[in-house]
Amino acid sequence: MHPLRQSLHNELHARPSLYFDEPAHVFHLAFLGSEQVCNAFLQDCCLAGLDLTAVQGITQLDGHALKWERHAEFFTLTLVVTSSCNDLSWTTLPEVLAQKVEGHLPTLINSVQIVVRGEADLDLSRYGFKDPSGSCVGGGDAVVWSDFRISEEGNNHLLFVNRRLNAYRQGRMIRRLLEIETYRMMASLSLTMAKSLSAQLDVFDKTLVTLSERNAHADGSNAKALLADISSLSAQVVSSTAKSRHRFSATQAYAQLVFERLGELRESHVGDCQRLGVFIERRFKPTVRYCSATEQRLEHLAKSVASLGDLLQARV
Numbered sequence: 001m002h003p004l005r006q007s008l009h010n011e012l013h014a015r016p017s018l019y020f021d022e023p024a025h026v027f028h029l030a031f032l033g034s035e036q037v038c039n040a041f042l043q044d045c046c047l048a049g050l051d052l053t054a055v056q057g058i059t060q061l062d063g064h065a066l067k068w069e070r071h072a073e074f075f076t077l078t079l080v081v082t083s084s085c086n087d088l089s090w091t092t093l094p095e096v097l098a099q100k101v102e103g104h105l106p107t108l109i110n111s112v113q114i115v116v117r118g119e120a121d122l123d124l125s126r127y128g129f130k131d132p133s134g135s136c137v138g139g140g141d142a143v144v145w146s147d148f149r150i151s152e153e154g155n156n157h158l159l160f161v162n163r164r165l166n167a168y169r170q171g172r173m174i175r176r177l178l179e180i181e182t183y184r185m186m187a188s189l190s191l192t193m194a195k196s197l198s199a200q201l202d203v204f205d206k207t208l209v210t211l212s213e214r215n216a217h218a219d220g221s222n223a224k225a226l227l228a229d230i231s232s233l234s235a236q237v238v239s240s241t242a243k244s245r246h247r248f249s250a251t252q253a254y255a256q257l258v259f260e261r262l263g264e265l266r267e268s269h270v271g272d273c274q275r276l277g278v279f280i281e282r283r284f285k286p287t288v289r290y291c292s293a294t295e296q297r298l299e300h301l302a303k304s305v306a307s308l309g310d311l312l313q314a315r316v
Contacts, residue, residue: 015056017171018067021162022082023117027093028178029101030076030110030185037107038075042068045100062096073250074109076182077101088115089126090157110185112178113155116170119143119163127159133279135267138173141165143270148279156181176261183261184284187254190247191287194294197244201294204301207233208308215312223312230309237302248295255288 033041039052051057056069067078079097090113092098101108115127124132129147136143145159158177162170211233214226262277269275 015069016058017168017175018058018065018078018080019167019171020065020080020082020116021165021167021170022084023086023088024080024082024115025088025091026112026114026116026160026174026178027079027081027097028076028110028112028114028182029078029108030074030182031101031104032074032107032109033104034073035070038070041075041104044103062094064094066097074182074186076178078178086118086120088117090115090128090151090155092153108154109189110182111155112158112181114158114160114174114177116160116162116174119161122161124159127157129157129159132273133276134270134273135265135276136270137265137267138165138169139266140268141169142173144177144265144276146276173265176264180258180261180280183254183257184280187251187258187284188287190244190251190291193244193247194291197240197294197298200240201297201301204233204237208301208304212308215308215315223315227309227312230305230312234302234305234309237298237305241298241302244295244298248291251288251291255284258284 031037031041042052045061056067058065058067060066061079064082065080069076069078077097079094081094093101124145127145129145130149132145132147134143134145141162141164143161143163145161146157148156150156160170160174160177165173211226211230214222214229258280262280265277267275267277
């Protein structure tokens with residue numbers, strides 16, 4: 001048997017959902033950090049049965065189900081606090097988990113709280129949403145509400161109203177919602193870089209125009225100086241490309257996951273409200289497109305500078 005057969009086959013069972021059918025609070029935290037940072041954090045939490053070679057694990061924290069997952073550049077914690085009461089409202093992160101994550105808050109990239117409850121005696125107004133979006137999901141077997149505003153505690157609130165989902169379908173549906181928010185935030189990390197790079201590209205474009213004009217009117221006496229200036233610009237463009245390539249590639253990968261998870265929700269309208277997927281796509285797609293356009297602009301500039309250098313050398 002090939003030494004990798006079992007591990008590769010078991011990828012089919014990687015990253016399972018947390019299954020439950022009671023009313024509950026679901027807390028989801030995502031932290032930026034390498035594998036070493038993740039390991040140190042998990043060891044600091046002293047989680048029972050911790051296997052540092054695994055990509056995920058499910059354990060108990062103060063009697064509640066806790067799932068941890070490691071990814072390439074971030075790791076997540078999901079805590080499910082079930083309740084016998086159906087009329088749940090927003091609450092704070094349980095103290096036992098809040099103490100463990102306190103030292104890692106500077107790297108917190110996403111924090112979501114989901115209230116999971118039944119449809120009986122639902123009063124949407126008591127959840128404090130401002131102009132909420134809502135969708136029937138899972139073919140109408142559940143309804144999700146949110147206004148996608150960060151609360152004073154730093155949480156993004158979602159209300160999940162279960163109509164006919166069993167524990168397995170409910171766990172998978174909530175997992176999709178959490179992944180949408182986390183991957184959306186990870187994809188948006190490159191937005192600041194793209195805006196900063198756009199200003200730098202404006203300078204590069206002006207420099208390229210100047211160098212092109214110098215090349216058009218150059219004689220043999222100043223060709224060496226012109227070539228040196230072109231080489232300097234080329235080096236700056238290549239440096240910017242190298243620094244941004246990974247972040248832009250990650251944005252495309254994360255964005256694709258967001259759109260795939262939105263499709264898996266199988267949304268339909270709730271009254272006259274805007275669907276969650278429509279709300280996210282209309283505000284998230286411009287970020288993805290802006291980053292993609294900036295990356296393409298950088299690539300085109302690199303080709304133009306290289307072509308100008310080749311043209312000068314050929315003429316000389």
